[in-house]
Amino acid sequence: MERIKINQLNDKVSQEVLLKGFVHEIRAQSKIAFLLLRDYSGIVQLVVTSDSPSFEEIKNITRESVISVKGIVQKGNVKGQEVTENKIELLVNNIEILSTADVNLPIQVVLGKDSADLSKRLDYRWIDLRKPKNLLIFKIGTFMEKAMREFWAKNDFIQIHTPKFMGAPSESGAELFSVDYFGKKAYLAQSPQFYKQMAMSAGFEKIFEINPVFRANPSHTSRHDTEFTMIDMEISYIDSHEDVMHLEESWINYFIGRIKEEYGEEIKNIFNQEVIVPSLPFPRLTMKEAQEIVRKKGYKGPEDDLDADGEKLIFEYVKETFNHEFVFIKDYPYSARPFYHMKKEGGLTKSFDLIWKGVEVTTGAQREHRTDILREQAIEKKINLDLIQDYLNFFRYGCPPHGGFAISPTRFLMLMLDMKNVREVTFLPRDTDRLNP
Numbered sequence: 088m089e090r091i092k093i094n095q096l097n098d099k100v101s102q103e104v105l106l107k108g109f110v111h112e113i114r115a116q117s118k119i120a121f122l123l124l125r126d127y128s129g130i131v132q133l134v135v136t137s138d139s140p141s142f143e144e145i146k147n148i149t150r151e152s153v154i155s156v157k158g159i160v161q162k163g164n165v166k167g168q169e170v171t172e173n174k175i176e177l178l179v180n181n182i183e184i185l186s187t188a189d190v191n192l193p194i195q196v197v198l199g200k201d202s203a204d205l206s207k208r209l210d211y212r213w214i215d216l217r218k219p220k221n222l223l224i225f226k227i228g229t230f231m232e233k234a235m236r237e238f239w240a241k242n243d244f245i246q247i248h249t250p251k252f253m254g255a256p257s258e259s260g261a262e263l264f265s266v267d268y269f270g271k272k273a274y275l276a277q278s279p280q281f282y283k284q285m286a287m288s289a290g291f292e293k294i295f296e297i298n299p300v301f302r303a304n305p306s307h308t309s310r311h312d313t314e315f316t317m318i319d320m321e322i323s324y325i326d327s328h329e330d331v332m333h334l335e336e337s338w339i340n341y342f343i344g345r346i347k348e349e350y351g352e353e354i355k356n357i358f359n360q361e362v363i364v365p366s367l368p369f370p371r372l373t374m375k376e377a378q379e380i381v382r383k384k385g386y387k388g389p390e391d392d393l394d395a396d397g398e399k400l401i402f403e404y405v406k407e408t409f410n411h412e413f414v415f416i417k418d419y420p421y422s423a424r425p426f427y428h429m430k431k432e433g434g435l436t437k438s439f440d441l442i443w444k445g446v447e448v449t450t451g452a453q454r455e456h457r458t459d460i461l462r463e464q465a466i467e468k469k470i471n472l473d474l475i476q477d478y479l480n481f482f483r484y485g486c487p488p489h490g491g492f493a494i495s496p497t498r499f500l501m502l503m504l505d506m507k508n509v510r511e512v513t514f515l516p517r518d519t520d521r522l523n524p
Contacts, residue, residue, distance in 0.1 A: 451492025
């Protein structure tokens, strides 16, 4: 008999079926036992009566054991917020234990029964991920990437995969992991920045990459990891950073709309969050305008950038003024930007950050594609030209005007689902303290 999933049971009433999964909960009485069985698709109640050949087997089953069960699908009167097929139950004929779980679970899976802190939950991440709510996070994340790819396919983007060993830093030198590379020093990639620009020089015109990046950042905050996934996009033949912002807001509008269609109700029911599809265009403020706004609110942070407090203050203003969750902060001073951002008049750059719900989710810009100016700006930023010679060569033989941006999908998920820590939406986090499991 072929196994079916729990979410297929509604079409199998009165039929015998085979299910396999984890034992979520057990309630055994003298003449009847009730088990909750959990698989990837949901949770269903199993009913085992005393006249069943498998009734005695119940005493050998522990929570989180993996079992195979055959039985007749019947309409039931099942109660319980975790049971997803709440009008269906399975009258069991046979149970086979495939794997017995230790009776002393280090953390609990059943909703509302676990008081373990996040650190302990991450120590036993494979058990923590069994929770239906956590499983849903990764289903949503998978669908989010699918929707992103729909947009890329409709708009003729090319996917690239860039090296993660680099001979020179791609960002500031303060957050580098260096490694021995056959007797030479190499760095783990902080960003595919140089190589996605190389793709513009190669004539690819529109590219994206979904890639791991590595930052030796000593900060241990709720939104920083040392290894995480980044999504990068880059496009050619732009007139300014406005073209890049237009691309990003159109992309975000598309994939959030698709998430709302597919998972909006579940997100509202499970995470108590309304998925709001952002209207176009997103509000835009220059850094100068943003500084004037937050200073009036008592902001004491940097004058050429916004720290976490500044981002929250500007979100409050944008929400109140524009009734919008997103805002582009553009035209950053050159002092706050890397050497490859294109300058504009007044000591500013053609760059931007995107803030969502008071948290920065994107940095983007038009890049400088003229070799002589790039070299001058690198010298101005005190960058060793020998380390970036290969990068400078990308632009010596012709390169279209181009720009792009990068976002962290885990930070995006954290904000969408109102989670308090990016580690909760990361499969296996890596931070300043954690290398295991």
